[in-house]
Amino acid sequence: MQRRKECVAMLLAGGQGSRLYALTTNIAKPAVAFGAKYRIIDFPLSNCVNSGIDTVGVLTQYQPLILNEYIGNGQPWDLDRTYGGVHILSPYQAKTNSSWYAGTANAIYQNLHFMKMYNPEYVLILSGDHIYKMDYSAMLKAHKATGADCTIAAIDVPLSEASRFGILNTNPDGSIYQFEEKPKQPKSTLASMGIYIFSAQKLFKYLEADDANPNSSKDFGKDVLPAMLNAGEKMYSYRFDGYWKDVGTIASLWEANMDLLGDNPEFDIADKSWKIHSRNPLAPPEHIGETGVVKNAMVALGCEINGVVENSILGSNVIVEKGAVVKDAVVLANSVIKAGATVSYSIIDENVTVGKNANIGVSKDATAEIVVLGRGVTVADGVTVDKGQMHEKDILA
Amino acid sequence: MASAIGIIFANLHEENVPELVRRRTMASIPYGGRYRIIDFVLSNMVNSGITTVGLMTSNNYRSLIDHIGSGKDWDLARKDGGLILLPPFSEKHDKLYTTRLEALNSVTGFLNRRKEKYVVLTDCDGVMRVDIADIIEQHESKNADITLVTHYGKVGNRKDFMLVNTDNDGRVNEIKLSPHVADGTKADIFINMMVINRQFLLNLVEESVTHGFISFESDILIKQLDSLKIYRYDYQGYYAGIDSMSAYYKHNMELLDKDVRDELFGARDIYTKVRDSAPSKYGEGAVVKNSLISDGCEIEGVVENSILFRGVKVAKGAVVKNSIVMQDNIIGQNTALDCVITDKNVVISDRKTLGGCATLPYYIPKGTRL
Numbered sequence: 001m002q003r004r005k006e007c008v009a010m011l012l013a014g015g016q017g018s019r020l021y022a023l024t025t026n027i028a029k030p031a032v033a034f035g036a037k038y039r040i041i042d043f044p045l046s047n048c049v050n051s052g053i054d055t056v057g058v059l060t061q062y063q064p065l066i067l068n069e070y071i072g073n074g075q076p077w078d079l080d081r082t083y084g085g086v087h088i089l090s091p092y093q094a095k096t097n098s099s100w101y102a103g104t105a106n107a108i109y110q111n112l113h114f115m116k117m118y119n120p121e122y123v124l125i126l127s128g129d130h131i132y133k134m135d136y137s138a139m140l141k142a143h144k145a146t147g148a149d150c151t152i153a154a155i156d157v158p159l160s161e162a163s164r165f166g167i168l169n170t171n172p173d174g175s176i177y178q179f180e181e182k183p184k185q186p187k188s189t190l191a192s193m194g195i196y197i198f199s200a201q202k203l204f205k206y207l208e209a210d211d212a213n214p215n216s217s218k219d220f221g222k223d224v225l226p227a228m229l230n231a232g233e234k235m236y237s238y239r240f241d242g243y244w245k246d247v248g249t250i251a252s253l254w255e256a257n258m259d260l261l262g263d264n265p266e267f268d269i270a271d272k273s274w275k276i277h278s279r280n281p282l283a284p285p286e287h288i289g290e291t292g293v294v295k296n297a298m299v300a301l302g303c304e305i306n307g308v309v310e311n312s313i314l315g316s317n318v319i320v321e322k323g324a325v326v327k328d329a330v331v332l333a334n335s336v337i338k339a340g341a342t343v344s345y346s347i348i349d350e351n352v353t354v355g356k357n358a359n360i361g362v363s364k365d366a367t368a369e370i371v372v373l374g375r376g377v378t379v380a381d382g383v384t385v386d387k388g389q390m391h392e393k394d395i396l397a
Numbered sequence: 398m399a400s401a402i403g404i405i406f407a408n409l410h411e412e413n414v415p416e417l418v419r420r421r422t423m424a425s426i427p428y429g430g431r432y433r434i435i436d437f438v439l440s441n442m443v444n445s446g447i448t449t450v451g452l453m454t455s456n457n458y459r460s461l462i463d464h465i466g467s468g469k470d471w472d473l474a475r476k477d478g479g480l481i482l483l484p485p486f487s488e489k490h491d492k493l494y495t496t497r498l499e500a501l502n503s504v505t506g507f508l509n510r511r512k513e514k515y516v517v518l519t520d521c522d523g524v525m526r527v528d529i530a531d532i533i534e535q536h537e538s539k540n541a542d543i544t545l546v547t548h549y550g551k552v553g554n555r556k557d558f559m560l561v562n563t564d565n566d567g568r569v570n571e572i573k574l575s576p577h578v579a580d581g582t583k584a585d586i587f588i589n590m591m592v593i594n595r596q597f598l599l600n601l602v603e604e605s606v607t608h609g610f611i612s613f614e615s616d617i618l619i620k621q622l623d624s625l626k627i628y629r630y631d632y633q634g635y636y637a638g639i640d641s642m643s644a645y646y647k648h649n650m651e652l653l654d655k656d657v658r659d660e661l662f663g664a665r666d667i668y669t670k671v672r673d674s675a676p677s678k679y680g681e682g683a684v685v686k687n688s689l690i691s692d693g694c695e696i697e698g699v700v701e702n703s704i705l706f707r708g709v710k711v712a713k714g715a716v717v718k719n720s721i722v723m724q725d726n727i728i729g730q731n732t733a734l735d736c737v738i739t740d741k742n743v744v745i746s747d748r749k750t751l752g753g754c755a756t757l758p759y760y761i762p763k764g765t766r767l
Contacts, residue, residue, distance in 0.1 A: 035675075035676070037692075075469070076671070076673075270678070270693065270695070276673075278673065282666040282668065284431070284652075284661075284667070285429070285430035285431055285689040285692075285704070285705070286677065286689070287653070287687075287689050287690075288685040288687070289686070289687060290687050292685065294679045294683060294685055295683055296679065296681050297678075297679045298675075298677070298678050298679075300677075300692070301676075301692055304655075309679075
């Protein structure tokens with residue numbers, strides 16, 4: 001008997017994430033650090049393995065170096081398998097039609113041969129932009145139960161935000177009668193999460209048709225899903241009620257980090273029943289010094305804290321010197337906050353040095369905007385960086 | 398570096414810390430927040446370019462196997478060599494080995510099959526960061542048969558130890574086994590690590606069987622001191638010898654000193670088993686001073702001058718001082734600990750007060766519920 005996989009996951013990880021500005025200058029959005037020691041892609045990958053899906057194609061395009069290096073052979077997620085496992089799928093040259101991925105549907109289309117290698121019954125399409133814990137196997141079960149050709153995971157969003165999403169208009173049984181991409185006047189608040197399960201043969205058929213259509217923008221939300229609906233295919237929504245956050249903007253990325261804090265955090269990242277796996281830093285336990293004060297914070301290994309850290313998230317090997325204050329901030333791995341400096345309401349990328357007595361950002365209030373310091377930036381001693389500023393280059397005195 | 402393999406003795410010296418090894422090996426004693434003693438031993442080998450390591454175990458090695466797995470966390474899951482577990486093995490009617498020499502006799506097959514020129518033998522009773530490549534280099538340049546690694550320090554309360562004297566060239570000319578010394582005496586103490594030529598070791602083992610030798614120290618090193626070229630390597634870095642419960646406590650606490658941390662962890666990575674714990678979390682009421690906190694901890698109370706292993710929960714109002722709290726402990730509300738070592742999975746309910754003193758820390762065994 002031919003070996004096959006029941007379900008293959010395809011993870012769209014090629015996005016630039018241009019609204020994350022300096023944070024994605026050199027890395028793809030799914031590789032952006034989150035929650036002290038994780039990267040965004042840890043969440044869909046961990047969801048896959050925790051849901052029993054062990055074959056994942058990761059489609060990369062924009063600045064893939066750090067992402068590829070991070071995923072490696074997939075071992076941290078138990079995805080180093082002899083049959084299946086994680087595979088990086090980058091655009092490639094062929095005898096005809098060599099091209100970059102032109103859209104989400106085109107990216108999947110260009111990897112039809114990868115999916116067909118496993119002869120799957122179902123294909124799960126994911127994106128690398130969200131923080132959430134979700135059991136895809138429950139969604140697959142629902143997909144089978146309804147006999148759908150396509151099942152779209154959906155979440156209730158506030159009406160005021162509905163026009164930012166693809167909105168599903170559904171019948172009481174969950175079947176979809178209309179699909180509206182970013183509608184100005186949304187008829188419902190049920191938003192597509194960009195997570196689709198297709199019966200594989202249907203997906204292949206519609207991807208081929210979409211590729212042949214010169215008027216298509218090669219996008220799932222704009223082209224493939226409407227085409228399937230118009231042709232009368234069975235499409236169902238799958239309601240998800242848990243925590244789900246798009247971290248595509250500086251503000252939402254900061255908020256999602258803060259959602260990890262508190263006695264009853266919005267998002268429980270320490271949940272032992274649904275472990276989030278990641279490539280772990282090699283570092284000793286963090287040391288909190290005699291003068292260190294750490295309150296309502298999440299701190300990764302290897303940190304040396306002799307200053308004050310409050311309402312903040314610290315990546316591995318961060319140094320906060322004596323007299324420095326880090327408040328309402330996200331500081332990523334290997335950054336140094338020197339003596340007497342203050343960092344408020346900011347996202348500080350990896351390998352940043354904030355000089356002595358420098359002032360980064362202002363305390364969080366209604367009008368404050370988040371400061372972003374890009375990877376490797378050095379801020380000279382005593383410099384003030386005002387709210388909302390974004391820097392990719394060193395800031396001199 | 399010339400090619401070498403490692404052999405680690407997981408169980409030797411367990412009599413010094415009986416509480417800690419009741420259900421585990423010397424090698425798998427938790428140390429420094431998120432490590433076990435063997436992590437330092439293995440990392441020294443890997444960081445020195447040794448990629449074939451035989452791990453000799455004799456009993457209670459379940460926790461060690463659980464920790465080591467395939468060896469991949471130390472980059473030792475290899476097709477050629479890698480980490481090779483050497484549990485007890487004996488021909489019918491033979492009894493299991495009790496000494497280093499008998500143990501070596503049981504792994505001549507492994508020693509024979511390898512092609513590397515040298516063998517690095519080491520026990521798991523010390524924590525240090527040593528460049529083994531440098532030891533081998535000296536071994537080669539002296540054209541030695543055996544190089545013993547020594548550290549100059551206080552003999553202290555050691556019961557079973559070996560002192561080494563050398564001539565000006567570093568050649569060993571006197572070995573004393575556990576001599577009586579005055580309090581506070583400092584000496585060159587053998588720290589249970591040596592380099593030896595593989596073929597030479599095989600010959601020695603064969604010879605020992607013929608002559609009925611039992612002890613590596615008294616039957617080989619001392620008896621053949623003049624005929625063998627035995628040199629010593631003077632290790633001058635930080636050394637934490639785990640030869641008693643109070644030494645275990647004291648050396649763990651030394652990690653609160655930044656200089657010690659920098660030396661032990663600074664230049665090279667210390668590998669350990671990955672557990673995928675979440676980063677540690679500090680609550681509104683957390684007051685943490687001069688302490689090492691590992692991943693997965695949740696702290697709501699006070700922690701001072703202490704070492705917390707992975708996944709420890711310190712509830713509101715709890716005060717943990719001068720203590721070593723091992724993996725997955727739960728310290729209840731308003732409970733106070735001072736100079737306590739709690740082994741893994743200990744749960745201490747609310748409003749308890751427990752204490753020892755620095756020279757005699759109060760030890761709470763694995764899995765205790767109070």
